[in-house]
Amino acid sequence: MSNSRNLGIALFLVLVLLSLTVVIVSTQRTSTQRFTSYVRVVADSQEYKATLTYNFTPPTRSILFGNRNQEARHASWKFRNPEFEFNKNGFSHRSGEPFDTVTIDAVGQKPRRAREYPFLVRMGNSGLVLATRHLVLDSPLLHAIQIEAENEDIVAFSNYISEERVQRIPLPNSNHRPGHFLYIGPRNAKQRLDDGSLVLDPRLPTWLLEAIPEKTILAYKWVDAFFGSESVTEPFVMVSFEPDRHELLQNGRTSLNGEILLVLGGEEWLQETMEMKVQLSLLLAHEFVHIENSVKVRTGREEPAWLWEGLAEYVGTLHATWHTGFPSGDVLQWQIRRWANHCVSYLKEESKGISHPLIRNERVSGYECGALAYWIIDGAPTGLTQGDEIRMYWSALIGSLENQPKEYGVADVLSTLANSDRKQEREFVTALIEGPASAHWVRFEQFLQKRLGDTNLGIIPYSPAPMRR
Structure with a gap:
């Protein structure tokens, strides 16, 4: 009787173990299946x-x-x-x-227009970039x-x-949607830089083929030095050209992996002029700032575009100001006047601020109003002191995120200014965020008129803003 009972218990345990084995194997298969797509x-x-x-x-x-x-x-x-x-x-x-x-x-x-980024981009007649x-x-x-x-x-x-x-x-x-820009094409189109790699479309005008390598290295090292850090990834810059396009095009895109894809086009790029040298320097530095602002620290997904586009546009302009044949400060001064004129008139017309969800990703609110906001954070310079305050602000902002996820938003910008006892800058940035209804708007406009009204800024002929990221 005892032996039969023991045998029954043993059989029961065997069945239980077999059932568990089936469940474990089934679970393992299901788990494996999730990751085989x-x-x-x-x-x-x-x-x-x-x-x-x-x-x-x-x-x-x-x-x-x-x-x-x-x-x-x-x-x-x-x-x-x-x-x-x-x-x-x-x-x-x-x-x-x-x-x-x-x-x-x-x-x-x-x-066909700004902010449209194709899956495939041509690199000459025998290469392409795949996003x-x-x-x-x-x-x-x-x-x-x-x-x-x-x-x-x-x-x-x-x-x-x-x-x-x-x-x-x-x-x-x-969940952060990784992505690469892959170059697929002949090996001889890829060249090694001091600290990275470069692929140039052979259809680029001769002056660009000669200028881009030097200006890429200069912009890369300058942006690293500006933010007081060393890049965590080697840059890989790819530049495509559309020779049949008449309208000015300069689309830029970056990846979290350090890749930069530029698509240029338009008659303006065919001739080597001081204006286009400035545009090239600005564009390259602009994209390197995006890498700085995304690999090490980034804005929250729901934050307005002016936070990252404005920073890239302003710091890119500082780089172009310091590395062109124009007298020091002239490029920045012309840009400030353009930013102020376009931004103020646009926000008045819309009766909204730059963080409003209905206009937050528009070109003017993102680029021009955003750059104007960072110019204010930089102490609204018009001379050789540009860049000093923005570096201290950036260090303070990064320091405030020391024990937090490396993401920041509008609230962090304002609190950094408040903690640095920069009351006027905080009020004027708040005026841009809130728009013409802000309690600080009138004083903000008066400040711009006083600061910019008597300055001769006619250095670069005005032209419509080119297609950008």
């Missing part, structure tokens, strides 16, 4: 196109892109299977059925992007270069 990209640089094949295990009913730039996908992506369709932030099968694979043909598109941020998904998460280059091309990004035909880029399981 990837996208295969076959890039043809000479034909300026790519084939994308998403693979999902387990199958999914819909996908959600991490980067919500659906307009660029609509313009250049086409499903092989017409039963698939884009929706607001992703795509799905028209029937609603689950799917484990989908193939998309992507062709290159030129940016992986268009590929990354929020749901389901991708495990990797597999790049397959044609025509014996290299694949290069950040400080990495691969001559293998297939390159697999793992993606971290995170």
